[in-house]
Amino acid sequence: HLPMPSTAWFVFDAEGLAQGAIPPSADGAAPDAKGYAHAANTIEELAAKMEVPVEELTTTVSQWNECCDNGKDIFFHRPESTLVPVKTPPFYAQLCAPSFLNTDGGPVRAADGAILDYDGNPIPGLYSAGEFGSIWGHYYEGGGNVAECLVFGRISAKSALGSEAK
Ligand SMILES: Cc1cc2nc3c(=O)[nH]c(=O)nc-3n(C[C@H](O)[C@H](O)[C@H](O)COP(=O)(O)OP(=O)(O)OC[C@H]3O[C@@H](n4cnc5c(N)ncnc54)[C@H](O)[C@@H]3O)c2cc1C
Known part of the structure; x- marks a missing residue:
């Protein structure tokens, strides 16, 4: 088994929402009004809604923003073009539930199997x-x-x- 967190979150800001983190609703309603995500004007308030340790989230977000400012992700080595900061309120947190359908491939199979x-x-x-x-x-x-x-x-x-x- 791969070690997987029991709970994971997508955290993004107003810019992230504008870029399509959650596709817009047909009726124009905000994601939190639909129950798709928590929304808050500060990271501290967001942490409270997510029920995660405030210090942990604020530290994680500021570390991420620092990586974006420096153009270098020292934690996960993501490409520079993907380093977009989480700075513009409102902030959003969407619950991420890991699941998958298929793991096709790996070895190559010939026509006779x-x-x-x-x-x-x-x-x-x-x-x-x-x-x-x-x-x-x-x-x-x-x-x-x-x-x-x-x-x-x-x-x-x-x-x-x-x-x-x-
Ligand atoms: C939710 C869902 C919906 C899907 N819908 C569709 C669909 O509509 N149409 C479609 O075509 N496909 C669909 N798929 C995909 C399809 O079900 C799978 O691709 C297919 O079942 C894979 O078959 P398989 O025999 O390769 O692997 P599996 O069905 O995963 O069989 C592998 C077997 O090996 C066993 N095993 C694993 N490790 C060991 C071990 N060490 N020793 C002994 N046994 C072991 C496992 O317990 C399992 O029984 C869906 C899959 C999911 C999860």
């Missing part, structure tokens, strides 16, 4: 179906995953049996 080594040669006896070596590793094709499980389940099983028979 064989998994290839770094040089493109089949690894003897190793065949796959589903996400492991998925043909959808380069983009997300809606609905393609279960079909791939079925299609390559048959192809790889046949190939594996064929190679065993040899």
